[in-house]
Amino acid sequence: MTASSPVLEVEDLSIRFQERGRSLLAVRNLSFQVARGETLAIVGESGCGKSITALALLGLVPPPGRAEGKAIRLEGRNLLGLGPEALRDVRGRRIAMVFQEPMTTLNPVLTIGEQIVETIRDHEPASRREARDRALTLLERVHIPDPVRRFGEHPHRLSGGMRQRVVIAMALACNPAVLVADEPTTALDVTIQAQILDLIDELKQGGMGVVLITHDLGVVAGHAERVLVMYAGRKVEERAAADLFATPLHPYTRGLIAARPRRRVEGGERPRLVEIPGTVPSLAAMPPGCAFAPRCASATEDCTAAEPPLTSLEDGQVACLRVGDFLAPSHSLPHARLA
Amino acid sequence: MSIAQSVLPAAEERPVRRGLFARLLRRPSPVAGLVLLGAILAMAALADVAYPVDPLDMVGTPFLWPGADPDFPLGTDMMGRDIAAGIFHGARVSLLIGGVATLVSLVIGVGVGAIAGFFRGRADHALMHVTELFQTIPPFLFAIVIVAILQPTMTNVVLAIGLTSWPSLARLVRAEVLRLRDGEMVQASIVLGLSDARIILTHVLPNVLAPIVVSASIMVASAILTESSLAFLGLGDPNIVSWGSMVGAGREVLRTDWYVATVPGLAIVAAVLALNLLGDGLNDALDPRQNRR
Numbered sequence: 001m002t003a004s005s006p007v008l009e010v011e012d013l014s015i016r017f018q019e020r021g022r023s024l025l026a027v028r029n030l031s032f033q034v035a036r037g038e039t040l041a042i043v044g045e046s047g048c049g050k051s052i053t054a055l056a057l058l059g060l061v062p063p064p065g066r067a068e069g070k071a072i073r074l075e076g077r078n079l080l081g082l083g084p085e086a087l088r089d090v091r092g093r094r095i096a097m098v099f100q101e102p103m104t105t106l107n108p109v110l111t112i113g114e115q116i117v118e119t120i121r122d123h124e125p126a127s128r129r130e131a132r133d134r135a136l137t138l139l140e141r142v143h144i145p146d147p148v149r150r151f152g153e154h155p156h157r158l159s160g161g162m163r164q165r166v167v168i169a170m171a172l173a174c175n176p177a178v179l180v181a182d183e184p185t186t187a188l189d190v191t192i193q194a195q196i197l198d199l200i201d202e203l204k205q206g207g208m209g210v211v212l213i214t215h216d217l218g219v220v221a222g223h224a225e226r227v228l229v230m231y232a233g234r235k236v237e238e239r240a241a242a243d244l245f246a247t248p249l250h251p252y253t254r255g256l257i258a259a260r261p262r263r264r265v266e267g268g269e270r271p272r273l274v275e276i277p278g279t280v281p282s283l284a285a286m287p288p289g290c291a292f293a294p295r296c297a298s299a300t301e302d303c304t305a306a307e308p309p310l311t312s313l314e315d316g317q318v319a320c321l322r323v324g325d326f327l328a329p330s331h332s333l334p335h336a337r338l339a
Numbered sequence: 340m341s342i343a344q345s346v347l348p349a350a351e352e353r354p355v356r357r358g359l360f361a362r363l364l365r366r367p368s369p370v371a372g373l374v375l376l377g378a379i380l381a382m383a384a385l386a387d388v389a390y391p392v393d394p395l396d397m398v399g400t401p402f403l404w405p406g407a408d409p410d411f412p413l414g415t416d417m418m419g420r421d422i423a424a425g426i427f428h429g430a431r432v433s434l435l436i437g438g439v440a441t442l443v444s445l446v447i448g449v450g451v452g453a454i455a456g457f458f459r460g461r462a463d464h465a466l467m468h469v470t471e472l473f474q475t476i477p478p479f480l481f482a483i484v485i486v487a488i489l490q491p492t493m494t495n496v497v498l499a500i501g502l503t504s505w506p507s508l509a510r511l512v513r514a515e516v517l518r519l520r521d522g523e524m525v526q527a528s529i530v531l532g533l534s535d536a537r538i539i540l541t542h543v544l545p546n547v548l549a550p551i552v553v554s555a556s557i558m559v560a561s562a563i564l565t566e567s568s569l570a571f572l573g574l575g576d577p578n579i580v581s582w583g584s585m586v587g588a589g590r591e592v593l594r595t596d597w598y599v600a601t602v603p604g605l606a607i608v609a610a611v612l613a614l615n616l617l618g619d620g621l622n623d624a625l626d627p628r629q630n631r632r
Contacts, residue, residue: 060530088534091530091532092532093532096531097527105527107541118541122534123532167527
């Protein structure tokens with residue numbers, strides 16, 4: 001495998017929930033790639049399918065759900081169709097995940113050292129001593145102060161940020177190629193959030209790919225190279241992070257960016273918080289055509305006729321029929337020309 | 340390497356266990372329980388030294404009240420058997436049967452509960468149906484039936500008690516495991532690719548340990564009671580002396596010489612009380628969050 005080939009490649013992934021004859025698609029035809037040392041942020045509202053996508057990457061879609069599609073290729077190996085034992089071997093060793101809530105992910109009755117040692121020894125035939133050695137190195141890597149002392153302490157003695165560092169250390173125990181972080185900072189204080197994101201940035205310097213799942217665009221800015229916006233189970237826009245923030249194209253992305261609280265301009269009025277009207281449609285009652293059309297100010301009749309295809313741009317993709325109109329004054333959107 | 344070497348002794352000491360005993364000693368009731376239990380254990384251990392003669396032998400005048408003869412501090416029964424010797428040797432029987440029966444029950448109950456709760460689905464259905472089947476039969480009657488069909492030997496009594504007392508433990512363990520199973524801790528372990536066995540043994544069961552230990556101590560107490568009841572009904576091993584059989588024997592002379600039944604009865608009360616006090620103390624002490632400084 002060459003250095004430029006993506007470490008994670010998702011091709012045409014759909015996640016179907018089938019129950020009592022009804023069949024719902026929680027995620028539809030999702031494709032994306034993550035390169036080594038790159039962070040791809042997956043952004044969207046609650047229920048847009050981002051967390052289930054994360055679980056699918058690890059082969060953990062809860063029943064009655066099922067992942068379908070062409071491929072989830074991790075380091076060139078297709079995970080779709082692997083048996084449970086093979087998947088278990090990949091999990092933790094090649095792809096690892098960090099959850100939102102570090103208070104409940106750690107085992108309260110084991111010391112943090114024991115937990116990291118267990119994780120290492122379950123995957124690799126390391127002796128207790130080797131594993132202990134590596135656990136201490138991991139604690140240092142995630143900047144736990146005084147790792148020797150912390151090694152023997154129980155999770156309740158640590159602060160939230162420290163616990164999340166321990167959780168990350170456990171995820172890194174076997175040097176995974178991809179780290180999936182599902183809302184890793186949502187449960188933490190703002191100052192701690194920045195530290196954890198900086199830590200993830202630092203760790204990916206070694207070539208690890210990161211999938212950062214979040215509903216918070218503030219988290220994305222400055223910590224992700226590329227951003228994938230999901231709406232109702234579908235990718236609506238995927239672009240380089242800087243371009244997406246400078247010139248959001250899909251009306252939903254623009255809505256998300258406009259809906260962030262902003263600072264008052266000196267001497268001016270406090271800007272009103274712009275919300276996106278309406279709610280995400282239920283999977284069981286998807287509107288015809290573009291799923292966002294009922295909430296979209298720019299929607300036309302054509303939008304409700306057929307689902308808009310993904311249009312390729314120079315720096316990414318967007319699924320909106322009217323993207324040409326938004327691109328019209330093309331000199332003002334230097335990066336976003338139709339490819 | 341230097342870091343690893345300096346941490347070795349600290350990690351070897353296992354801070355949870357080191358603190359458990361100290362925390363147990365902080366409250367009066369578990370201390371009382373431990374003292375009582377220690378006294379009963381000492382009696383069991385010293386039975387052969389203090390009373391080397393078979394406690395079923397007739398050694399003195401019948402119906403000697405406690406204190407009447409310094410050779411028999413707790414008196415003698417209607418056959419002239421030394422009650423103190425019976426109490427000492429009976430302690431051995433009660434503790435042994437209580438302990439082993441609880442062990443049998445723990446293995447079945449924890450195993451069934453953990454497998455049913457962790458794997459859910461078909462395994463859960465099958466195991467819970469078996470558990471319900473056992474729960475529909477009154478455990479004491481069931482134990483009587485087992486002992487009556489088989490010979491009333493010590494092993495059979497242990498099996499009878501062990502086989503009838505696990506269902507409630509299985510349900511308790513299953514409920515706790517189900518709760519943990521959907522928690523983020525187990526999810527995180529699955530995401531880390533840990534094997535089912537390791538998740539159950541290192542992440543699930545240690546977190547269920549507190550209720551298991553607490554119910555185990557209560558189960559020892561109720562096993563002692565069940566054994567005494569069986570022996571009282573004459574379904575104990577006839578070749579060994581047990582507190583229950585002593586109470587049963589004393590029943591006939593309850594109106595005139597009530598001490599014959601009361602002394603072993605008090606021993607049963609003391610053992611059961613000690614184990615219950617200890618169980619409550621363990622319940623408090625085993626919660627790691629109580630260890631905050």
